[in-house]
Amino acid sequence: MLKFIKSLYLSQRFFYALFGISFLFLVSYWANSIYPFIWLIVLSFLVWVLVEMIALYKNSGLQADRILPEKFSNSDENEVFLILENHYNFNVELEVIDEIPIQFQKRDFLKRITLAANEKSKTTYLLKPVERGVYTFGSLNCYALFGLKLIKRRYKFNKDQQVKVYPSFIQMKKYDFLALDNRITMQGLKKIRKIGHTMEFEQIKEYVNGDDIRTINWKATAKHGDLMVNQYQDERSQPIYSIIDTSRVMKMPFEGLKLLDYAINSSLAFSNIALKKNDKVGLLTFANKIQQFLPPNGKKTHLQTILETLYSIDTQFLDSDFGLLYAYAKRKITHRSMLMLYTNFEHISALKRQLPFLKALNRKHLLVVIFFKNTELEEVISKPASNIHEIAEQTVATQFKDDKDLMVNELQRHGIQTVLTSPKNLTVNTINKYLEVKSKGLL
Numbered sequence: 506m507l508k509f510i511k512s513l514y515l516s517q518r519f520f521y522a523l524f525g526i527s528f529l530f531l532v533s534y535w536a537n538s539i540y541p542f543i544w545l546i547v548l549s550f551l552v553w554v555l556v557e558m559i560a561l562y563k564n565s566g567l568q569a570d571r572i573l574p575e576k577f578s579n580s581d582e583n584e585v586f587l588i589l590e591n592h593y594n595f596n597v598e599l600e601v602i603d604e605i606p607i608q609f610q611k612r613d614f615l616k617r618i619t620l621a622a623n624e625k626s627k628t629t630y631l632l633k634p635v636e637r638g639v640y641t642f643g644s645l646n647c648y649a650l651f652g653l654k655l656i657k658r659r660y661k662f663n664k665d666q667q668v669k670v671y672p673s674f675i676q677m678k679k680y681d682f683l684a685l686d687n688r689i690t691m692q693g694l695k696k697i698r699k700i701g702h703t704m705e706f707e708q709i710k711e712y713v714n715g716d717d718i719r720t721i722n723w724k725a726t727a728k729h730g731d732l733m734v735n736q737y738q739d740e741r742s743q744p745i746y747s748i749i750d751t752s753r754v755m756k757m758p759f760e761g762l763k764l765l766d767y768a769i770n771s772s773l774a775f776s777n778i779a780l781k782k783n784d785k786v787g788l789l790t791f792a793n794k795i796q797q798f799l800p801p802n803g804k805k806t807h808l809q810t811i812l813e814t815l816y817s818i819d820t821q822f823l824d825s826d827f828g829l830l831y832a833y834a835k836r837k838i839t840h841r842s843m844l845m846l847y848t849n850f851e852h853i854s855a856l857k858r859q860l861p862f863l864k865a866l867n868r869k870h871l872l873v874v875i876f877f878k879n880t881e882l883e884e885v886i887s888k889p890a891s892n893i894h895e896i897a898e899q900t901v902a903t904q905f906k907d908d909k910d911l912m913v914n915e916l917q918r919h920g921i922q923t924v925l926t927s928p929k930n931l932t933v934n935t936i937n938k939y940l941e942v943k944s945k946g947l948l
Contacts, residue, residue, distance in 0.1 A: 509562070512659045514648060519655045522550055554655050561649055561658040566593035571603065571645045571663040578675040580762050580770060582631040589628070589647070591620035598650045600657070601628075604643025608636055634670045635761040637769075637816055642666040672815045673770035676932060677777045708736050743948055744801040744840055745779045745786050745939070747772035750848035751818060752792040752825035757849070759928040764877055768847035769815045771875075771932040775845065776811050778936055782943065787842075788814055793823045795833050801842070827862040834866060843871045843948050845935065850876055851905065856912045864919050871948050873922040873938055880927050882906055922947075 526547060533540040572586035591597055601616040609632060620626055634640065644664045648657040709725050712732035725733035749755075749772060755765040776786045785801035788811055797814050825848070834844070844866060850856045866872045882902040890896045909925060916923045922942065926934040942948060 513558075514657045514659055516650065516654050516657055518653065519554070522655065526550065550655075553653060557652050557654075557656050560593075560595065560651055561656070564592075565660075567591060567597070567599075567647055567649050567658075567660045569601075569645055569647050569660065569662045571642065571666060573642070573666055573668045575668075576674075577632070577634050577640065577668055577670040578673050579634055579637055579670050579766060580673050581675040582633050584629050584631060587616075587628050587630075587645070588625070589618060589620060590625045591623060593649075593651075594622050595651060596621050598654065600648040600650070602646040602648070603630075604646070605632065606640035606642055608634065608638075608640055635763075635766070637670050637672065637766065637818075640668050640670055642668075669816070671812060672766075672773045674773065674812065676770055677774040680774050680778060680932065680936060681781075709733050710736050742803050743784050744838075744842035745776075745784045746801065746838065746842055746844050747776060747786070747788050748830070748834075748844055748846045749788075749790045749818070750792065750825050750846070751790050751796060751820035751822070753822040754825070754849040754851070754855075755820075755847075756822045759877075759880060762928070764849055764928060765818075765820065767877075767928045767931050768875075769818060771935050772845070772847065773812060773815055774932045775935050775939060777808055779939065780805060780808055786811065787838075789830075789834070790818055791830050791833070792820055792825050793829075794826070795829065796820070798833075798837065800837075827859040831862045831865050835869070838870065841870055841948070843873065843939075843942060845873050845875060845939070847875050850912055851879070851908075853908045853911050853915070856915060860915070860919070863916070863921055867919070867921050871922065871942065873924060873942070874916055875924040875926070875931070875935060875938075876909075876912070877931070878909060878925060878927045879905060880929075 526543065529539065529543045529546070533543055568590040570588040572588065574583060574585075577583045585603075587601065587603070589599060589601070597620055599616075599618045599620060601618060603614050605611050605614055614630075616628060616630070618626060618628060642663065642665070645662040647660045647662070649660065650657045709722055710733065712721065712734050716734050720734045720736070722733045722735050749765070749768050751765055755763065755768065757764050759767070772788070776788075779786045780803065783803060785803040786807060787801035788797065788799040790796040790798075797818065799810065799814055802810075838844075846863075846866075850859075863872060863874060882905055885902040886899055886906065888895070888899075890899050913923050913925050922938065924934050924938050
């Protein structure tokens with residue numbers, strides 16, 4: 506009985522009908538002749554409510570299922586499927602309310618669907634998460650209505666389904682084509698002319714016409730009595746590290762997504778490209794202490810390890826310790842490597858405090874410092890000012906913007922590679938810098 510009561514709901518039409526009947530009774534105070542007919546209407550109303558109740562509760566006539574993907578991709582539109590089956594022998598109208606995870610703060614979900622007798626239907630909706638972690642769906646609530654739709658019966662399905670939100674693997678797949686030679690077709694990506702290359706020794710062989718005379722091995726020539734040359738191949742499997750600053754400077758949100766998550770999404774896409782370019786990819790995260798460290802590995806299966814590590818990054822957004830980063834890198838990263846450092850500086854003084862450690866890292870490795878434009882400040886600057894308060898805001902915003910340009914110049918003056926980018930273009934610009942470094946043979 507309790508189950509029946511909990512599943513029975515009265516529709517708005519039910520209350521509209523009651524209001525109409527009440528109004529007729531009021532009118533009958535002055536028009537006594539309609540009074541008997543009103544009771545006929547009341548009787549018809551109650552009979553129809555009983556008919557709808559019997560039809561909806563005669564058997565369990567509705568089946569629904571929520572189909573979730575294995576995992577969600579952070580900051581991307583993810584598709585959720587709803588399968589609805591009508592086992593009644595009459596048409597029903599469904600009101601579908603899905604209890605979406607609390608992280609979305611969405612409380613107005615409603616889909617209205619009409620199903621014919623014994624019809625099966627599939628519908629979808631999209632969700633865009635902006636945080637990594639486990640998301641829990643509540644019940645899938647389906648309200649069935651029939652006839653005049655005075656009452657509705659609630660069905661509940663798929664309670665407490667869970668899905669994990671991982672760094673953006675959709676974005677990673679989007680840039681897969683960059684690993685191919687015929688790559689650059691997307692707006693914002695540029696083709697780099699190869700003007701140099703690093704060389705890795707392969708073997709000593711006899712000289713033949715056309716060989717570069719600069720590669721003659723004079724010791725081997727003296728020993729064999731014939732000209733011998735060193736043969737080289739393009740160096741491959743170079744160690745590449747994504748170093749992610751997880752301190753409070755990476756907490757700033759843009760379009761709902763923290764800078765930290767932009768960096769995580771970018772490092773996943775970049776690592777995928779580097780692995781397909783036959784480089785070894787590693788990962789290091791730090792704030793006031795070293796959090797995760799993955800040694801470089803060139804196996805394709807290493808990408809899954811990187812994905813799981815990026816998914817599990819957790820931080821209290823404390824201050825970062827670049828001195829600790831330098832000491833740890835000096836001890837753990839023993840071969841010359843390319844270090845892609847994701848961080849952020851909002852003022853030139855913040856950069857100068859860390860500059861000695863960045864210069865020390867760059868002396869042993871090829872350091873690329875990646876930090877962010879404040880696009881919200883650029884919006885303030887671009888708006889026409891109409892009063893003194895807005896002029897003051899634009900002046901301060903312009904100073905902060907100029908500071909970013911000064912930081913780039915300061916880093917480049919010390920020979921440090923730099924990427925200053927808006928958050929949404931981070932992945933494109935990071936991959937471009939990697940391709941540029943590889944093409945120029947800077948590593």
